[in-house]
Amino acid sequence: MTNALSLAEFLKQAEFSVAIFDLDNTLVDLNVEWGPLKELLKNKHEQMFSFPIDFTRLMVGLENVRKAHGQGQYDIFSSLVANWEVQAAKTRATERKELTKIVPQLKKEGKKIAIFTGNYKEAAEIALKRFHLREHIDFIIGRQESPKLKPDPSGLEVILAHFGISPKEAVYIGDAEVDRVAGEAAGIPTFIVT
Numbered sequence: 001m002t003n004a005l006s007l008a009e010f011l012k013q014a015e016f017s018v019a020i021f022d023l024d025n026t027l028v029d030l031n032v033e034w035g036p037l038k039e040l041l042k043n044k045h046e047q048m049f050s051f052p053i054d055f056t057r058l059m060v061g062l063e064n065v066r067k068a069h070g071q072g073q074y075d076i077f078s079s080l081v082a083n084w085e086v087q088a089a090k091t092r093a094t095e096r097k098e099l100t101k102i103v104p105q106l107k108k109e110g111k112k113i114a115i116f117t118g119n120y121k122e123a124a125e126i127a128l129k130r131f132h133l134r135e136h137i138d139f140i141i142g143r144q145e146s147p148k149l150k151p152d153p154s155g156l157e158v159i160l161a162h163f164g165i166s167p168k169e170a171v172y173i174g175d176a177e178v179d180r181v182a183g184e185a186a187g188i189p190t191f192i193v194t
Contacts, residue, residue: 007102007173010191014171018163019106020156022174023117026193027100028127030085030119031092034058037084041077059149078144085123095131099173099193107136114139114159116172116182118150139163151181156188 011019024030038055045053045065053068055061058081066074103113113136117124121142128134139162146155160167167187174183175193183190 007099007191007193010189011102011106011171014189016111016169016171016189018112018114018159018165018170020114020116020159020170020172020188021103022172022176022179023115023124023127024119025096025175026173026179027096027103027115027133028131029094029096030088030123030127031094032085032088032119033092037081041080044080045077082120082122085120086126089123089126089130093127093130100131100133103133103136112138112163114141114163116141116146116150116155116159118143118178121145150176150178151185153182153186156182156186160186160188 021027024032038058038061041055041058041061042052045051049069053061053064062074062077062081065077106113115124115128115137117140119142121140121144124140124142125134128137128140139159141155141158143149146152146158148154156170156172160170163170168189170188172179172183172186172188172190173193174180174190180190180192
């Protein structure tokens with residue numbers, strides 16, 4: 001099942017009190033220009049330290065900065081990523097209306113809504129406000145609040161603990177394989193949209 005209609009069917013059949021959504025490519029498309037960002041990070045690192053770090057896999061590159069130079073440099077490079085995402089949320093993000101229309105419907109039914117995103121929380125907040133979704137969201141876990149990154153389920157486990165519920169009392173809606181793996185590892189019924 002990969003379209004909005006089948007998602008509606010999935011939600012009708014599920015018994016849950018909390019709906020957890022991924023953000024980017026699920027509720028909104030942040031349209032972050034990852035290629036230029038990765039090139040910027042690579043060039044900045046090479047200018048500062050005279051040797052390259054590969055940022056093809058962004059989070060691996062950031063972890064390599066931490067290993068090579070410590071938390072302070074990791075924080076500097078992470079803030080560049082956060083600023084890039086925030087700028088995209090402000091100027092390039094687009095709403096996925098076929099999915100966002102579900103959020104207020106779920107709130108009217110008395111469901112709690114959470115966001116579990118691999119993006120920075122500030123970027124998520126901005127995008128959700130831009131598309132008038134923030135008032136429907138009860139809890140957000142961004143990249144910096146999650147103990148580990150997807151596909152590790154620990155961010156989902158933080159959400160379950162926040163609401164004091166079991167995995168079977170939630171549903172998770174995402175767009176990627178890491179979402180499917182994280183949801184299944186947490187024991188949460190999971191739906192992947194495309």
